[in-house]
Amino acid sequence: xxxxxxxxxxxxxxxxxxxxxxxxxxxxxxxxxxxxxxxxxxxxxxxxxxxxxxxxxxxxxxxxxxxxxxxxxxxxxxxxxxxxxxxxxxxxxxxxxxxxxxxxxxxxxxxxxxxxxxxxxxxxxxxxxxxxxxxxxxxxxxxxxxxxxxxxxxxxxxxxxxxxxxxxxxxxxxxxxxxxxxxxxxxxxxxxxxxx
Amino acid sequence: xxxxxxxxxxxxxxxxxxxxxxxxxxxxxxxxxxxxxxxxxxxxxxxxxxxxxxxxxxxxxxxxxxxxxxxxxxxxxxxxxxxxxxxxxxxxxxxxxxxxxxxxxxxxxxxxxxxxxxxxxxxxxxxxxxxxxxxxxxxxxxxxxxxxxxxxxxxxxxxxxxxxxxxxxxxxxxxxxxxxxxxxxxxxxxxxxxxxxxxxxxxxxxxxxxxxxxxxxxxxxxxxxxxxxxxxxxxxxxxxxxxxxxxxxxxxxxxxxxxxxxxxxxxxxxxxxxxxxxxxxxxxxxxxxxxxxxxxxxxxxxxxxxxxxxxxxxxxxxxxxxxxxxxxxxxxxxxxxxxxxxxxxxxxxxxxxxxxxxxxxxxxxxxxxxxxxxxxxxxxxxxxxxxxxxxxxxxxxxxxxxxxxxxxxxxxxxxxxxxxxxxxxxxxxxxxxxxxxxxxxxxxxxxxxxxxxxxxxxxxxxxxxxxxxxxxxxxxxxxx
Numbered sequence: 281x282x283x284x285x286x287x288x289x290x291x292x293x294x295x296x297x298x299x300x301x302x303x304x305x306x307x308x309x310x311x312x313x314x315x316x317x318x319x320x321x322x323x324x325x326x327x328x329x330x331x332x333x334x335x336x337x338x339x340x341x342x343x344x345x346x347x348x349x350x351x352x353x354x355x356x357x358x359x360x361x362x363x364x365x366x367x368x369x370x371x372x373x374x375x376x377x378x379x380x381x382x383x384x385x386x387x388x389x390x391x392x393x394x395x396x397x398x399x400x401x402x403x404x405x406x407x408x409x410x411x412x413x414x415x416x417x418x419x420x421x422x423x424x425x426x427x428x429x430x431x432x433x434x435x436x437x438x439x440x441x442x443x444x445x446x447x448x449x450x451x452x453x454x455x456x457x458x459x460x461x462x463x464x465x466x467x468x469x470x471x472x473x474x475x476x
Numbered sequence: 477x478x479x480x481x482x483x484x485x486x487x488x489x490x491x492x493x494x495x496x497x498x499x500x501x502x503x504x505x506x507x508x509x510x511x512x513x514x515x516x517x518x519x520x521x522x523x524x525x526x527x528x529x530x531x532x533x534x535x536x537x538x539x540x541x542x543x544x545x546x547x548x549x550x551x552x553x554x555x556x557x558x559x560x561x562x563x564x565x566x567x568x569x570x571x572x573x574x575x576x577x578x579x580x581x582x583x584x585x586x587x588x589x590x591x592x593x594x595x596x597x598x599x600x601x602x603x604x605x606x607x608x609x610x611x612x613x614x615x616x617x618x619x620x621x622x623x624x625x626x627x628x629x630x631x632x633x634x635x636x637x638x639x640x641x642x643x644x645x646x647x648x649x650x651x652x653x654x655x656x657x658x659x660x661x662x663x664x665x666x667x668x669x670x671x672x673x674x675x676x677x678x679x680x681x682x683x684x685x686x687x688x689x690x691x692x693x694x695x696x697x698x699x700x701x702x703x704x705x706x707x708x709x710x711x712x713x714x715x716x717x718x719x720x721x722x723x724x725x726x727x728x729x730x731x732x733x734x735x736x737x738x739x740x741x742x743x744x745x746x747x748x749x750x751x752x753x754x755x756x757x758x759x760x761x762x763x764x765x766x767x768x769x770x771x772x773x774x775x776x777x778x779x780x781x782x783x784x785x786x787x788x789x790x791x792x793x794x795x796x797x798x799x800x801x802x803x804x805x806x807x808x809x810x811x812x813x814x815x816x817x818x819x820x821x822x823x824x825x826x827x828x829x830x831x832x833x834x835x836x837x838x839x840x841x842x843x844x845x846x847x848x849x850x851x852x853x854x855x856x857x858x859x860x861x862x863x864x865x866x867x868x869x870x871x872x873x874x875x876x877x878x879x880x881x882x883x884x885x886x887x888x889x890x891x892x893x894x895x896x897x898x899x900x901x902x903x904x905x906x907x908x909x910x911x912x913x914x915x916x917x918x919x920x921x922x923x924x925x926x927x928x929x930x931x932x933x934x935x936x937x938x939x940x941x942x943x944x945x946x947x948x949x950x951x952x953x954x955x956x
Contacts, residue, residue: 417916
């Protein structure tokens with residue numbers, strides 16, 4: 281016969297083991313989620329290296345619904361597509377700072393830019409760029425126009441631009457701005473001027 | 477002498493009884509003049525409306541009790557309504573009510589009379605939508621309320637011949653009151669939720685000239701006019717009505733050769749097409765406005781708060797635009813009249829198939845305040861190659877000048893109503909896939925003021941501005 285006080289001690293020990301086990305599992309899950317989030321929010325490609333280049337970026341300002349040209353400095357890599365990505369990232373850097381003139385979702389980034397025949401650019405964004413984008417005609421179009429205008433201002437040969445999200449075609453950015461069509465930079469230039 | 481007195485007493489009693497009957501009739505007729513018809517899947521019924529403070533009011537419980545379990549309790553000047561699983565609070569003298577925790581603008585003060593709570597008729601749409609959480613369509617001027625897409629539609633088929641006939645086929649049995657007035661026969665639907673997109677449809681026939689649909693005082697009427705008196709006969713299943721000119725009593729003389737030269741065939745123009753001999757309400761009237769409440773179903777659009785999404789705002793506004801257009805005699809349809817998922821290409825396809833005269837996409841979004849009017853801009857690399865066929869992305873190309881004109885007219889009308897208006901160009905889809913004049917109107921707000929977008933007065937002002945501009949646009953299109 282096991283003495284009663286021993287029974288109580290064993291029961292308490294078992295309960296303590298169960299509670300601490302449950303606590304450890306929760307801590308592990310939390311840490312995993314945190315590291316996953318850090319991974320998603322972190323850069324998806326190494327920063328471009330090379331000579332410093334002064335470029336002009338068109339930045340959207342939600343407060344007064346305007347697009348304004350600003351100066352930025354990027355490292356100019358030799359590859360055209362990496363340079364294009366660096367140019368676009370300079371725009372996103374404006375939006376991802378705090379306070380932001382035009383907030384985007386965390387983890388919004390340019391994964392890659394594919395150059396076709398020198399005149400067409402296909403911009404591949406992270407899923408967070410679209411999923412976390414504020415929904416509305418104006419905020420969505422201002423994002424696209426600022427990216428297209430900045431790209432065509434710094435790489436003059438680009439005539440057409442298309443966006444894909446995580447390598448896949450999407451109908452709209454966040455319910456409004458068209459992501460299916462190829463944008464002609466000349467037409468976008470006229471539209472962007474309405475906001476300047 | 478006694479018999480004279482008896483006669484006079486009898487005459488007076490008779491006169492008194494006649495006056496009593498007359499008064500009762502007048503009271504009944506007066507009541508008939510002030511009613512709202514409610515059509516729901518479970519029941520069709522009428523609710524009395526009364527004029528108070530210059531507008532029409534109805535009893536809250538009279539409206540809700542036929543639709544479910546409704547009870548109301550007073551607590552000081554507050555009235556707490558319990559309707560099925562929803563609750564609402566009305567404050568006497570206040571023009572706001574709280575329904576399911578959301579504040580609703582009633583457009584007039586809540587009144588209480590003899591233990592009854594009276595609310596303005598104009599609030600019926602906002603109130604029923606919030607309480608029922610099902611699609612509600614209100615025709616304010618006709619005082620008709622359709623709940624959960626309740627409605628009886630019909631098709632009309634004209635069979636030409638020596639005795640032409642017009643066959644009206646309804647999707648539910650009907651029992652109209654038939655009245656004849658010279659060459660006109662009128663079918664009045666007092667209890668049936670008969671709906672139609674027709675306002676006045678001329679018919680290309682010698683004996684049956686036109687079919688028109690109207691609704692007023694909680695009732696719908698179909699009026700058919702002809703060259704002579706017309707007969708109306710109801711089918712055995714109650715779903716069809718045949719309108720026909722009476723059979724000739726004598727045989728007609730053999731027809732003589734027509735001395736008039738044959739007229740040249742009409743040139744088909746989609747905007748001013750001659751009415752088809754087979755008229756079906758789902759086919760397009762000559763000038764049809766397609767209103768597209770953007771988003772819906774799985775696609776909520778912009779989310780302004782936990783309880784307010786873009787899809788709800790656009791649908792409410794679309795219904796008001798439709799009502800305003802119909803009041804101005806313009807046929808209008810909604811691309812969705814409920815919480816339905818529709819793709820952008822699907823929307824454009826429907827619009828193009830209906831040979832729409834004008835397409836309006838309605839949106840709501842941040843930032844800013846007021847209204848943004850967007851005209852389409854072709855930014856795609858697809859360019860019309862000339863000829864009959866157009867690339868899908870440039871289907872808008874031929875209509876582009878008229879779209880810009882319409883956008884300008886709408887902006888002008890909204891500005892006249894003292895609304896802040898911003899005109900912009902946009903490559904927004906599906907505008908560029910629509911082959912008719914197409915524009916987008918966006919109600920703009922800051923997140924702190926998003927609830928104002930559901931304000932009935934604001935929406936009605938915007939809807940009236942859009943409708944006035946379309947009336948003007950049609951007049952310009954029809955100008956030779």
